[in-house]
Amino acid sequence: MDLPLPDTLATWREAPRVRAFNDRPVRASGDYVLCWLQQALRARDNPVIDAAIRLGNALGLPVLVYHGLREDYPFASDRLHRFILGGSRDVALGCARRGLACVQYVDRAAKREKGLVYRLAVQAAAVVLEDQPAFVAQWQAERVAAKAQCAVFAVNAACVVPPAALEQGVKTTSAFRRRHERMREDWYVWVEEEPTVAPYAGLLPYEPDRWGKATDADLDAVVAECAIDHALPPSAMFPPTRDEVLRRLARLTAEVLPAYAAARNDASRSEGASALSPYMHFGLVGPREIVAAVNAADAPADSRAKFIDELLSWREWFHYRARGMRVPESFERTPEWARRTLDAHAADPRPDVEPLAALVHGETRDETWNACQRQYLIDGWMHNNLRMYWVKALIRMTPDPRTGWATACYLNDRLSLDGRDPSTYGNLGWGFGEAAPGYRNLPIYGTVATRTDRSIRERPGGPEWLRNAAARPGPRLRVPEAPPADPYLTGRLPI
Numbered sequence: 205m206d207l208p209l210p211d212t213l214a215t216w217r218e219a220p221r222v223r224a225f226n227d228r229p230v231r232a233s234g235d236y237v238l239c240w241l242q243q244a245l246r247a248r249d250n251p252v253i254d255a256a257i258r259l260g261n262a263l264g265l266p267v268l269v270y271h272g273l274r275e276d277y278p279f280a281s282d283r284l285h286r287f288i289l290g291g292s293r294d295v296a297l298g299c300a301r302r303g304l305a306c307v308q309y310v311d312r313a314a315k316r317e318k319g320l321v322y323r324l325a326v327q328a329a330a331v332v333l334e335d336q337p338a339f340v341a342q343w344q345a346e347r348v349a350a351k352a353q354c355a356v357f358a359v360n361a362a363c364v365v366p367p368a369a370l371e372q373g374v375k376t377t378s379a380f381r382r383r384h385e386r387m388r389e390d391w392y393v394w395v396e397e398e399p400t401v402a403p404y405a406g407l408l409p410y411e412p413d414r415w416g417k418a419t420d421a422d423l424d425a426v427v428a429e430c431a432i433d434h435a436l437p438p439s440a441m442f443p444p445t446r447d448e449v450l451r452r453l454a455r456l457t458a459e460v461l462p463a464y465a466a467a468r469n470d471a472s473r474s475e476g477a478s479a480l481s482p483y484m485h486f487g488l489v490g491p492r493e494i495v496a497a498v499n500a501a502d503a504p505a506d507s508r509a510k511f512i513d514e515l516l517s518w519r520e521w522f523h524y525r526a527r528g529m530r531v532p533e534s535f536e537r538t539p540e541w542a543r544r545t546l547d548a549h550a551a552d553p554r555p556d557v558e559p560l561a562a563l564v565h566g567e568t569r570d571e572t573w574n575a576c577q578r579q580y581l582i583d584g585w586m587h588n589n590l591r592m593y594w595v596k597a598l599i600r601m602t603p604d605p606r607t608g609w610a611t612a613c614y615l616n617d618r619l620s621l622d623g624r625d626p627s628t629y630g631n632l633g634w635g636f637g638e639a640a641p642g643y644r645n646l647p648i649y650g651t652v653a654t655r656t657d658r659s660i661r662e663r664p665g666g667p668e669w670l671r672n673a674a675a676r677p678g679p680r681l682r683v684p685e686a687p688p689a690d691p692y693l694t695g696r697l698p699i
């Protein structure tokens with residue numbers, strides 16, 4: 205049942221982004237509106253912050269922006285922690301520029317705080333948080349909504365067109381694309397809310413971290429203090445800063461877009477892709493800002509259209525789909541026919557099965573697959589065209605379909621900066637049959653379509669590129685005997 209929104213949110217032009225997440229009242233006695241950022245780590249073009257400002261202005265209360273980082277989320281590592289903290293630092297700087305108080309927290313032995321969101325919510329008139337349809341952000345938001353004594357509102361910050369604004373129950377990508385295309389231009393424009401109340405400077409239930417003035421060395425040092433996986437280093441390819449986002453947007457318009465339609469599928473061409481997905485997953489940039497850059501670019505229409513289709517039709521389709529699923533991370537999301545055909549072939553001989561450690565480190569008997577996997581292992585990102593071969597091959601390299609799915613989630617989510625996303629599970633679903641069945645009934649795959657590495661290998665310079673890519677030295681990681689199965693795929697963490 206849809207709960208009513210307060211007038212100030214219900215009359216907002218962005219209202220379809222917002223839903224009441226519990227039935228508690230907005231408390232007029234609160235000290236602030238708490239804006240809890242989990243993944244949308246940007247201070248501008250952020251509907252979560254703007255909804256909080258709107259509510260705060262109506263109540264005559266300031267907004268308190270909070271971002272916390274725990275040690276115990278699945279796959280916590282230097283790679284993920286450092287990227288998130290880089291984003292958090294820019295949130296603090298951006299909030300200061302907008303006249304908003306921002307407090308932060310990193311969970312570590314020297315500074316242990318329990319239940320901070322709840323404790324901050326005790327003083328709040330209302331909590332505004334993110335409406336994320338997958339993984340930790342979703343589980344945590346649901347817990348807070350259930351436990352908080354004040355109103356909790358969830359706001360979609362990930363999409364240009366909020367999924368709730370679209371007709372519900374759309375079943376195919378083409379039907380979704382048609383509807384999305386009709387609406388998207390209405391959502392390109394963004395009118396920022398201005399705070400009318402001075403930044404919150406009152407009491408807090410803890411001594412906050414404040415990363416706005418932290419140097420890179422400060423952030424490295426705090427990451428080193430955390431009890432997380434230190435064997436997986438930060439990615440040199442993805443510096444987590446606003447400056448880097450701006451650099452990439454400039455590169456997108458100058459180098460990537462002009463060639464995108466032709467070069468997108470060639471992993472050996474660095475200008476073939478924007479490499480923006482980690483920044484979007486952690487919200488260092490919102491899709492609207494990217495669309496604005498694309499629309500202003502002097503690039504061929506087919507390239508622009510192709511890029512916009514990936515960014516808006518495909519990405520937002522997966523967000524839309526995940527919103528309609530209880531557990532978008534689960535193998536059960538795949539179509540019934542695909543599970544049936546894969547299960548029917550589960551006992552087929554699998555000569556290509558590899559140990560999990562060989563998969564993690566890209567040390568299998570398949571050179572192409574190793575070249576793909578080393579991008580995840582070393583860069584924390586993989587080129588789209590390689591991901592397609594990677595996921596299809598995993599089906600034959602693992603003992604059965606469910607282990608294959610769990611392994612794909614594990615490798616993607618542990619190593620890739622853009623993992624743990626609705627696009628992760630949507631695209632893995634594609635690999636496991638969330639598309640039309642193939643024509644042939646093959647061993648292991650049944651009627652799920654397969655993919656060879658021919659198009660990668662047969663490009664000019666392909667064999668040499670693959671040889672080099674598969675030989676890149678990567679970190680040595682501790683690897684469990686088997687990938688985690690459902691505890692994390694359906695897990696619920698404490699906050």
Ligand SMILES: Cc1cc2nc3c(=O)[nH]c(=O)nc-3n(C[C@H](O)[C@H](O)[C@H](O)COP(=O)(O)OP(=O)(O)OC[C@H]3O[C@@H](n4cnc5c(N)ncnc54)[C@H](O)[C@@H]3O)c2cc1C
Nearest residue numbers: 477478479480481514515519588591595622623627628631
């Ligand atoms: C097996 C598999 C796993 C994947 N896992 C992820 C994942 O964990 N996280 C993730 O964000 N994407 C994932 N993708 C989608 C896609 O590969 C990446 O979004 C893309 O490679 C990111 O690189 P880029 O930013 O250079 O993309 P570009 O080609 O520059 O595209 C621009 C943006 O469009 C969006 N986009 C492009 N292709 C897709 C797509 N197929 N689906 C959804 N959005 C798309 C992304 O947000 C991307 O940043 C996966 C694809 C496959 C086949």
